[in-house]
Amino acid sequence: MEKIHLYHTNDVHSHLENWPRIHQFINQQRQQHLAAGDEFFLFDIGDFIDRWHPLTEATKGKANIALLNNSRYTAVTIGNNEGVNLPHSDLHHLYDEAHFDILLANLYQKNGEIPDWAQPYKIYQTKSGTKLAVIGLTANFSQLYTLLGWKGTDPFLEIKKRLKQLKQQADIVILLSHLGIRDDERMAEQxxxxxxILGAHTHHVLENGKLVNHTLLGAAGKFGYYVGHMTLELDEQKSVMNKQATLYEVDKLPAVENEREQIQSYLDTGKDLLKTTVTSLAHTLDSDPFQETELSHLLCQAVREWCQADCAMINAGLLLGPLTGEVTEYDLLSVCPHPINPCVVELSGEELAKMLVESMDDSLHHRQIKGLGFRGTVIGRFVYDQIHFRSGCIFIDNEKIVRNRTYTLALPDMFTFGHFFKDVLPGKEKRYILPEFMRDILKWKLEN
Structure with missing residues (x-):
């Protein structure tokens, strides 16, 4: 039987503290399998970059691509951290120096053409002539992609129109899917x-894979905690007779010589690249997740001004530390590492009042959240600009709120993704302001 080994990573999110062991393990496995005469392929399923890490932020992800090159990846697809957390130009040039294939079937340029740095799929051939068709798909944040100058399309429609062609060209069809476990299961059923299907996006862990119909699903969690491995065994007619999946826990892999030094060097290099001074403060700007501070109000004011909205609200938990003295770009990244953009929604006075009352709930302030771009711990209390509470009444720009008047509210986009203010925000049209993150707007305010 022919043996084909598929190794895969996903959702590493620039957790480079795990990278030395992953790199060493991959190289050892490659040598072992090739020495045995087997086939070896290596894929990343997206969100390999995350701009919370100073090296990623400073290089807009290009340092991460160098790591993938060094580990000799076969191909990758993109996740939302590559796709919607980089400005158009930075994504367009992210893979300029890539030594691997970028497979992506559902992202186009505005004119409908495939970006010149990607291809929808590729056919790989083993030494014995077995052909593997590998196609990539990413989560379709179509509205955000449009704002960034791209065109995202339905992944199900894309694979449906290509699948017959892939089956005609290849013996095996493999999907690199940054869609999430539910869509992967639907893909396998349909x-x-x-x-x-090598999966990602929802950070799910499939220790021994999951068989849905005849399709084997694999996924390796998040943050480089695991490396995935699938083994396919084919008979002489190139039919798959057996397929198995497993995961390797990275913290149980052998340590790497000078491991801590390597990890620290990633941080130090990024910090050095971000040492440009933004401003010099005459006094310290403190942060506190449960108190309004000068710094949190400054950011809230900046968000309102940047968005040209009637009023604004942010959560104080966005700011993870104080600013003092000479403030560098690294300082701004440290106190505000989130890939979170501002958003503007139109609300009636009645809706806005309802939302503001809910925002004052102390249990909401202490709520811990993960995901949605948030890189802190608790939401924290809400801070407002051009919103005041006096004698049991709400005032917008010093005028008592009018029940049937329309107001524009600027707020962090994390609150618009369906988990918060469910009685008000769902169904409302949302205007996302891209590509600037909260720290970019804070930088603009401090510079001015």
């Missing part, structure tokens, strides 16, 4: 022609 398209039994898929032999393997």
């Amino acid at each position: 398209f039994p022609e898929l032999d393997v």
